[in-house]
Amino acid sequence: MDKYRELINIFSEVLEKSKDYHIAYIYQVGYVSLIGLLSKEEQNASMIVDEIFSSPESMAESLLRNWRWQWFYEHKELLPRKDYDDIRKLDSDLPDNLQEQYRQNISDWQNKIQNILRKQS
Template sequence: MDKYKELISIFSDILEKSKNYHIAYIYQVGYVSLIGLLNKEEEQNLSMIVDEIFSSPECMAESLLRNWRWQWFYDNKDLLPRKDYDNICQLDYEVPDCLKEQYKQVMLSWQDKIQAVLQEES
């Protein structure tokens, strides 16, 4: 399995949970992230744009981690000081003390999984 597919596989639960972030493969372009709404029951998109074209598995991994942060933010929004972010990576520095250890453990777990994929021989 190539590194892109492996990354998609390890983030599959997060991707399934995402309402407006999707990964797709576009012929002659490669893997991309799509932002927009998808009606999964009717398998029809309502409105989507290409957000990012992944030039490497590392770029895809960074994007997938940002998406995980957004999911974590939405799950814990009531406990967080901010109600929105321009750059979701700022969340790393603003997690309340009561959630810091959990956040750190989950983030380290994702980083370990990503490193395992990226360090594999092709």
């Protein structure tokens, strides 16, 4: 399994929860992130390509950002800010009661990502 597929595999549950962030493979382009609602039953006129991944590292960074958004939505009522222009700002805004859990979760994701990225191709 290549590194892109391995990253998709470890983030599969997060991707399933995500309503407007998707990963796709486009022939002659490669892996991309898509933003917008995706439905098999309806036309998907609002779907746009957000990022074309030039490397597994860039995909990993995008997947981790998406995980942060999912975490934010799940804990939104407990957080001081109700929206972000850059989700990475969440790291410094966490209330004390959520810091340990969040930092442990993000550390676990970073370790999983590093294990995949370190593998020889």
